[in-house]
Amino acid sequence: MTLVVWIGTLLGAFVLWQLVGRRSAPNGLATVAGPQRERWLTGNFHRLFKDGLEYNLGLIRQYGGVVKVYGPLGAQQLLVSDPRALHHVVVKDQDVYHETDMFLMTNHLIFGEGLIATVGEQHKKQRKMLNPVFSLANMRAVLPTVAPIANKLLERIQAQLSEGGGTAEIDVLPWAGRVTMDLLGGAVLGISLDALDPEKTKEHALTIRKVSRAALKVLVLRPFIPMAVRNFSLYWRNKMVDWLPWPALREMRELSRTLDRCARNVFHEKKDELENGITNDYDGPRRSLMTIMLEANQSGSEKERLTDEELIGQINTLLIGGDTVTTAVARVFWILAREQGAQARLRSEIKKAKMAIAVDDGVEDEWEKVPLSYDTLVSLPYLDAVVRETLRLYPPTSLINRVATKDAVLPLQDPIRTTAGEETTAVHVPAGTNIIISILGSNHNKRIWGDDADQWRPERWLTASGERIGWGKNVDLAFDDDAEGHVAEGTPGYRNGVKYPGVYATMMTFLGGSRACIGFKFAEMELKQVLATLISSLHFSLPSATNEDGVRKEIYWRMDGLQVPVVLPPHGDGKSPSVPLDVRAARETDFL
Template identity: 35%
Template sequence: MLVSLSQACLVGGFTWCLWKCFGQALVKSPLDNIPGPPRESFLYGNLRQMLERHAWPVYERLTETYPGIAKLAGPLGTRMLYVFDPVAMHNIIIKDQDVFEQAAWIIQSNQIEFGPGLLSTLGDHHRKQRKLLNPVFSFANMRRMIPIFNDVAHKLQKGIEMCLAKETEPVELDMLNWMGRTALELIGQSGLGYSFDPLVAESSDEFLTTIKAFQPTIMQLTLFRRAIPYLPDVFPWLKRKFVERFPNKNVQKLRRIVGTMHEKAVEIYEEKKRTIEQGDEASKNRVGEGKDLMSILLRANMAAAEDDKLPEEELIAQMATFIFAAMDTTSNALCVTLLLLAEHPDVQEKLRKEILEASNGEDLDYDKLVSLPYLDAVCRETLRLRSPATTVFRETRSDAVLPLSEPITGIDGSKIREVHVPKDTTIIVGILSSNRNKAIWGEDALEWKPERWLNPLPKSVTEAKIPGIQSTLMTFSGGGRACIGFMFSQLEMKVVLRQLLTKFTFAPSTKPITWNISGLTFPTVGKATKASMPMMVGLYRDSTVPV
């Protein structure tokens, strides 16, 4: 009898997996009338094309060919939608965000990789975490970060100066390494009250190297990560055991990276908890003097009502999330900004002039820094054209309807004003396509033009009502899953750029730089897999000052 029961469970589980994999492919769908590119294969659909590291042409064709929405073929005959129509995005990101939830494979992968933090929770659980975390990233707390940011930026400056001290000509430096170390130290001191790196020499920090390997590694595992939800949930611990024993070098490399991040998060958390228990005087003698974001969060958690408190494992998961999310995105955004400034020396010089005139040799406080119009324009335009994140994935929890800003023509020639989306459909929100949509931004949408932000934006932009948390841009997403640290990230960029441009000049290296797509974009030299971005860096000498 027990054998029969086991066999029945096995057959039932296998049948369930088959239905999850092939069920969509066996029925007709209202999505079949939506135009889209041809399927690459039955096994992968179009997904492998889009997740390939050199997939820029794929995204360009989607943006240029389709008016805001396209049907894509998913794995094993399933159907997906690629969406960058502003009205449809508003429904997905804001109006019906409980229907268009974060994709299950991303949530479950993040749970394995980061623990039950902000990137790994859904619904009321996610809202509970954000309720406690939102005040931590408040405007007032961002203002208090400026002295810490300035201190780290000065250390960065001294570290680079040491590399140039005996040189009369510009020197090739890996700016991704420097920006990664800086971003890690910024989130370390201001976010966690912890110092990772003194930034006094061009060295390779082991922890930084581990984190920078995370994105290129998961790039190799995207299809594997998509398979995780298909493992039955009868025994959740089986998923972790399955990953632990899976015979693949990239899976095991990712396990080691995740383990290192978790160990560091636990170490920082335990130290932080002891310091707070010792009182305010102990905090004043630590990095960040108790004003870092994690100290604020822990105190808020202690003071919260019992129902609002986060358990210890979720607090530790937030730290692992902070370390990764705040470091990789900002460091890559800073790198692409420096590269664009190097490729446009007139813009670099104009920005340097604005910064030098405003600072007069002194650090800038919050108000002066954020009021520099050209610095703001350079940052906004870079985040528009070269957003670190290219897409976000959602899945429909029930049947839904997506209205469109303009009707599209279906495959059968009919006019489609709204799209009926079946339950369990994967939606890919095109951040890159929204930010580069010529119908909204104009024919120069693919050009890097900071000046566009110094004048009123065209009506096509302002009237589109793009649902990003940063007005007109989808770079930081929007709604209840918008990037919680978007102000933190922009402030980091401005402080670092201000310090670098007052002291150094930047020019392209002779080595070819390739920007790869993988959830987050990252640079490599040519076809190499290791992330890096060499640039020629020299000391700035004011030509108006006699030598």
């Protein structure tokens, strides 16, 4: 059977599936305003994901905090950025708005029974056991593992610089990916993945790095996954993968099998060490979150313990989160290369903090090598402001889906106009409606963040004297808090009693509620550690290379759901991810 016939057959089945589904879920979104459907197959959906920064923000500016958009084959969906509506979706009515079956089943097939593949009581049990694992005390415990890995990254980049102190163009994106993988391997799993040594990188790290790229190749098949899982056994699903003329599908299956095998090896290795009283993780007697997780699970009651399959499922779930941190690391260095004043201010702040320790220890001449404690690292005001502002303005993931499991009503903070031109402060949501949470739109909301919400301005997080605004629980929520009463009026992201329900400074970058990103504190720590380590010794600027016509190399960030940095023609193809920056050793003139 030819590929064309197979695609036709799949599309026919999908059309039938959609039609049957619509009969049981009548359209109730007729009065919600939005753009016209553009394509019969993809609706407007492709515009949200394909370099969709301006399209997403333009829809919200035109229609408000709830917009009707068309998905595949005309399915009507809601793009939501209104703060009160999102409070209901992710906190108050989270038992109504669930992860989609497509999302859950895909994650289960690839990563196992981890947090991003479970719902209901199973998910609650996993969160209850894992939340304490990511406590501040445990972040302090794993920082001694994080710091040497960041130092190793510095050494790898310094090795590419000329001895005479000249500038070299270095693509920071692959290095960001490698250091993120080693940080997750060392601090989270307690193993060495050797990602910073390209010739020795472990199979597990190589496989994780391939997953996202391979998944994009089979994106068109994702809507069929729930139907296939419910109606066909594993045996017949494997047969279909063998028969379909889709090599990328077989590649995805092999990657999934490799991830499962590697995760089981890690789990049994760490479990055996724990049972035999071995407390060392890789590279010495340091703590990893995997060891902490196994100890917590072992000490819990029989009812609260996770099964081996659930624990194995967490391993690759935690590793895949490195994709989003990778783009955040590359993005912040690109911003600092563009904003030279901010780079100098950050470098000077870090030097001051390290020098204070170096003077006490009598090693002023080597202040760059002085490690910062966790509490010092996370409390440096300008470093914190740079990280928060970058994650606010450029969230690594711009959209997240939920589905209404029953009829519901979304109350709105700000009224929208219906298709009849009338104002309304609530939207009826029929059961089965797909809700697209606009993280991007939420983080750019000018009512919440000010008229300069579209600008990168870390000073919004600081007082006039340069201190942090809203330290501690006034900025970040504890897990499972309901976002009520923790944020002071005037804190960034809280204006006139209105705020978003995010766990990270009210922004929606890491979501909110019980399905908020469990590793956001670890992500913040690793990003700050890499910044503090590299900025102390290196200077970054935008690429200076020009072609024969004098055209300078330019980096462009596409927002394709995920951030995708590319080099524009004539220097690049505009498709391949890359962040080339000019790098040299820092000089005295690079400090304030």
